[in-house]
Amino acid sequence: MRIGELSRRTGVPARMLRYYEEQSLLCPERAENGYRAYREAEVHRVQQIRGLLDSGLTTEIIRRILPYLDRPDEIHVHPECLTPETEALMRGEAERLQQRIDCLARNRDAIHAYLAAVRPVAAVREG
Known part of the structure; x- marks a missing residue:
């Protein structure tokens, strides 16, 4: 094809x-x-x-x-493909992914904190 x-x-x-x-x-x-x-x-x-x-x-x-x-x-x-070099690459990749996850979690928490802080102010304006 x-x-x-x-x-x-x-x-x-x-x-x-x-x-x-x-x-x-x-x-x-x-x-x-x-x-x-x-x-x-x-x-x-x-x-x-x-x-x-x-x-x-x-x-x-x-x-x-x-x-x-x-x-x-x-x-x-297969376990055969896990050479020391490939294992090091994969461990580095896992660490990079964990750093991204941590950053995303911090950003999510910051957004939730912002919404919690703004929500009462918005409720007062609407009321």
């Missing part, structure tokens, strides 16, 4: 599919005319990539673990 069809079936824009190729996450064949030719299995591969990206993993980490994924419809990582 061509890139437009893969895009339609996965909901991932063609531009992102090209980016996945640049990042060595997808390796389509090339037709004589230079067009990308994707296999049926690439639909599931793109869904896996999206799931991993949505979970916050970087393309570098995904590139390392993608060869070890068991089946196209499930994401199971």
Whole structure:
């Protein structure tokens, strides 16, 4: 299938599919005319990539673990793929995600505090 069809079936824009190729996450064949030719299995591969990206993993980490994924419809990582280098990358990524979570929690709390402080003032104005 061509890139437009893969895009339609996965909901991932063609531009992102090209980016996945640049990042060595997808390796389509090339037709004589230079067009990308994707296999049926690439639909599931793109869904896996999206799931991993949505979970916050970087393309570098995904590139390392993608060869070890068991089946196209499930994401199971084999212990064999956890080299010391990959483990260090993943621990760093987990720390980065925790920092983002902490920042988001502080922002949420600040918004709630602001609303609590403003709500009584707004109620007085309305009353």
